[in-house]
Structure formats: structure tokens, C-alpha cells
Amino acid sequence: MKNDLLDYYKKYNISPERQDIADLSVHYARRKKLYRQCGIPEVAFRNAEILEVGPGGGHNTLAFFHWKCKHVDLVEANPQGIKDMRALFSEEGIAEEQYSIFECLIEEYSTERKYDIVIAEGFLPTLSNQEEVTNKLKQLTNENGIVVVTCVDKVGFFVERIKKLVGRILTQNIEDYQEKVKYLTDIFQPQLKKLRGVSKIPEDWVKDNILVPTIDYGQEFSLSRAMQYFEDDFEILGTSPQMFTDYSWNKDIWYDYKKDYLEQFDRKRLSFLLANMPEIILPLNVANILAKCFMDINNAEAEYEETLDLSKVSYILECMGSVEKLVQQNFNDEFIKVFAEIETLLTCLMAGLNIDMGDYPHFFGAFGRTQQYISFVRK
Numbered sequence: 001m002k003n004d005l006l007d008y009y010k011k012y013n014i015s016p017e018r019q020d021i022a023d024l025s026v027h028y029a030r031r032k033k034l035y036r037q038c039g040i041p042e043v044a045f046r047n048a049e050i051l052e053v054g055p056g057g058g059h060n061t062l063a064f065f066h067w068k069c070k071h072v073d074l075v076e077a078n079p080q081g082i083k084d085m086r087a088l089f090s091e092e093g094i095a096e097e098q099y100s101i102f103e104c105l106i107e108e109y110s111t112e113r114k115y116d117i118v119i120a121e122g123f124l125p126t127l128s129n130q131e132e133v134t135n136k137l138k139q140l141t142n143e144n145g146i147v148v149v150t151c152v153d154k155v156g157f158f159v160e161r162i163k164k165l166v167g168r169i170l171t172q173n174i175e176d177y178q179e180k181v182k183y184l185t186d187i188f189q190p191q192l193k194k195l196r197g198v199s200k201i202p203e204d205w206v207k208d209n210i211l212v213p214t215i216d217y218g219q220e221f222s223l224s225r226a227m228q229y230f231e232d233d234f235e236i237l238g239t240s241p242q243m244f245t246d247y248s249w250n251k252d253i254w255y256d257y258k259k260d261y262l263e264q265f266d267r268k269r270l271s272f273l274l275a276n277m278p279e280i281i282l283p284l285n286v287a288n289i290l291a292k293c294f295m296d297i298n299n300a301e302a303e304y305e306e307t308l309d310l311s312k313v314s315y316i317l318e319c320m321g322s323v324e325k326l327v328q329q330n331f332n333d334e335f336i337k338v339f340a341e342i343e344t345l346l347t348c349l350m351a352g353l354n355i356d357m358g359d360y361p362h363f364f365g366a367f368g369r370t371q372q373y374i375s376f377v378r379k
Helices: 004-012 024-037 062-066 078-090 130-139 158-170 177-192 204-210 225-227 256-274 284-307 313-322 324-330 333-351
Strands: 047-054 071-075 099-102 115-118 139-154 235-242 373-377
Touching: 004 078, 024 062, 024 235, 024 373, 078 099, 099 373, 115 130, 130 139, 130 225, 139 225, 158 177, 158 284, 158 313, 158 333, 225 235, 225 256, 225 324, 225 373, 235 256, 256 284, 284 313, 284 324, 313 333, 324 333
Parallel strands: 047 071, 047 115, 071 099, 115 139
Antiparallel strands: 139 373, 235 373
């Protein structure tokens, strides 16, 4: 079974998911907030049988042990991830009987066991067989059990996609992978420090956001897509960020909240453009125009990676110009400044001018809401 992300990790013998756990209490607080937003209190993990798919080096898994889970099965196909995970668990004094590691893809994992909680972070958007894998996750979940998956929205990836484009252009003449990593880490490390709460190691962020090949099978694993995959036999518990509101009467059990959530997603998804952006609710026609523009930009960047054709950068500038008025009418000053700096930066790159990222402070310090989490409970 083809897995492009896993192939990339294996090619360079990396597992770029390391977290800063120098202060474990802060790490656990971050995880606790994530699951609280998803509607899952800490007590739900107590004595739970957990399946975690794609845990990488196991940093996030530590929270389950801290919350007194019963046992964790870990399905990880990356040998380097398994090596890092075993070393971390040994260092943190995690008893071997508390977990089992299975070196395989989730598609290959076979068990009669059903789990109280199934966690699948960070990899579903990179797969061509998303529906097959989500069906497998559903099959492995107990009645009344919980599934948590990570989604990626192409709109929310706009800022990071442009950084990826800039990073690729700046390193196009560097052949050695490690030299690229060092060069880009020196550029982006100061930027990462500007985002309070960032936990990923800067070197790993570069490997996993800039140098990772764009994997696009013509579909995105958005919150909307996830809700459709989990339509039957599952209820929505919550999302991070908490995107949806439900004002229905608690006794109105016939109310179609999922349909309402899908409509809210289409009107609110532009709020993903910046991590600190207040909620934006747009008319559907405006939201669709803007969303299509940012998705076209996303696709053009992927095409640049394949071809190194600078006409793709020209196309991105055309796309941005086509919605410039809508951006100015519907977004806050911060995003308008980021948008304008990106236009200037790409124009300079097209002209072959030297780039100093310090000249673009708003873009330099900007991050999108690139990942969203959604949890479901089996009926």
C-alpha cells in the first residue's frame, strides 16, 4: 500500500514529530485543552483501552499514561518513530506492560479487540485511501467508544503553503537535505518563537512543513469531509478549534445538527487563515469565492514543487489579485497586512531579488490554523 508521507520519512530516516516536553506539566495542559475542546474530559482516559495510530515518537502518548489509562496499542509503520518512542518511554519510566507497539500500517493491523478511544493524529489528510482507513478506525471502536482524527483545511494552509513555496525557492540550488534543513531552520526558528505555545522542535517543523513533499490526491480531509465519513452510527462530540454552535432545544431530538454544522463550516472556514483571527462568518457566495481562490493557490504551489515552473508563482499572484478587494472588505487589518506582504515578497522572488524575511514582519510572524481536530462517539 502506497504511503507517500511514510516513504519520505523512511527516505531520510526521520520521525519529525518531536515535542518540547522540558516542562511536562505544560505538555499535559496542552493535551488536556485539546481533548476538552473535543468534548473529552481527562476522566474519559482513566482505565481506557486506547488505540493510537501514527504516534511517531510517542510524545503525545505520554498524556494517556499520565491520565491512568489501562493500556495503549500503538500502530506505527515508521521504524525511526518506533525507535524514538521506545527510547522516550524508557526515559520516562513507562512500564512495558502498559503498551504494545505494532510495526505496520493501520490497513494491515489485525485484531479482534475493540477500543474505548481511538486516536489518529496528523496522517489521514496525506492518504489516498482516506475512506478505507476511517472505516477501519470505526470498526475498531467500541459501542459508545470515541474516535479522534486530525483534519487539514486547504484554506487554513495558505500562510504555511506560501512559506513552503518561499523555502523551496530559496533552497532550490542546495542539493544536500541536511544543508536545506539547517538553512531553513535558521530562517524559521525566530518566527516559530513568535507563536506562543508552539511545541514542535523547529528542525522538525521545517522537515514536516517545508521540505515534506506536497501530497494531494485531489481531495482534502477537512472537517466537512470527516463529518461525511463518520455520518452513520457516529455522533459529533466536539472540535478543536470549537467551530460549531448548536442553539437547538435539548428536547428537539429530530434537529439535524450535522446538516447545520456542514453549512456553518462553509461560511466560517475562512477563520482558519490566521491562528489569532477572530471568527469570520461570511455570506456563502463570498466564502465560496475566497475558499476556491486559496485552494487554487494551494494547488499551484504543489505544481511548482513538481515542475519548478515560476509561472505557477505568477498564477498565485493573479489569484491573490482577483480577491484583493474581497480580502480588504472582509478581513481584519492583520490579515490584510499579511496578504499585502505576501504579494510583495512573491513579486520580489519573481524578479530574482534577494529576500530578507525581516522586511515582512507580519507574514514572518503569521501562522494559519492548519490542523483541526474532530471527535466522534459511536452510537
